[in-house]
Amino acid sequence: MLTNIKPKFVFPATLIFGAGSELTKTLKELTLSLGHPVTPNPDCLVLTPDTEWGIGAVRLIDQFFSLRPYQYPTRLVIIFEAEALENPAQNALLKTIENPGPACHLILTTRYPARILETIRSRCHQINTLPSSPTPSTPSLPTNLLEVDQFLSTSPNVRLYFESLLAYYQAQILTNSSPATTKAIDTIIYCLSLLDHRVDPKLALDYFVLTTFPA
Secondary structure (H helix, E strand, C coil): CHHHCCHHHCCCEEEEECCHHHHHHHHHHHHHHCCCCCCCECCEEEECCCCCCCHHHHHHHHHHHCCCCCCCCCEEEEECCHHHCCHHHHHHHHHHHHCCCCCEEEEEEECCHHHCCHHHHCCCEEEECCCCCCCCCCCCCCCCHHHHHHHHHHCCCHHHHHHHHHHHHHHHHHHCCCHHHHHHHHHHHHHHHHHHCCCCHHHHHHHHHHHHCCC
């Protein structure tokens, strides 16, 4: 169990894939193992997409890590939804991940592993709480435009389907990364963004089918 790991044996940087209750549970166990029963606290900095998300975020982390622990045994930074970090910030974060300093630990969380730079993923201890496959109720994947209408008649919740499919491919990329898997993830994320902008779900599905299964 993570709660039995002594702080000195915990990786300097950990990347947790997941969301919801499983993420919350894993994060709590990990922070407890680092000696932080409550977060945030004077020795724990929490960053979310509502805060500075560019190079300034990395400068803030480095400044925080430059100070010695005040109340707890370690200095801890938690970055929620790390995929939202701009690419220059992710690149700048590499140096901090490689050498955060003594008694300093970094935890990143994300639902979208493909949006995290591979150089960051490879330098972090990875904990996957994402589902390993789509839910059993997920209908068969439409592979051409003629099947889209039939698909919509049996599965009107297109967003739920895309989110389930995304979780499946994200789990795949952790064990068997390939250009095809990365492309599928990028396509699904784009389709979800179309739905966010109130595009007709049928058009989003048409785009997915045409991009994933070209004639």
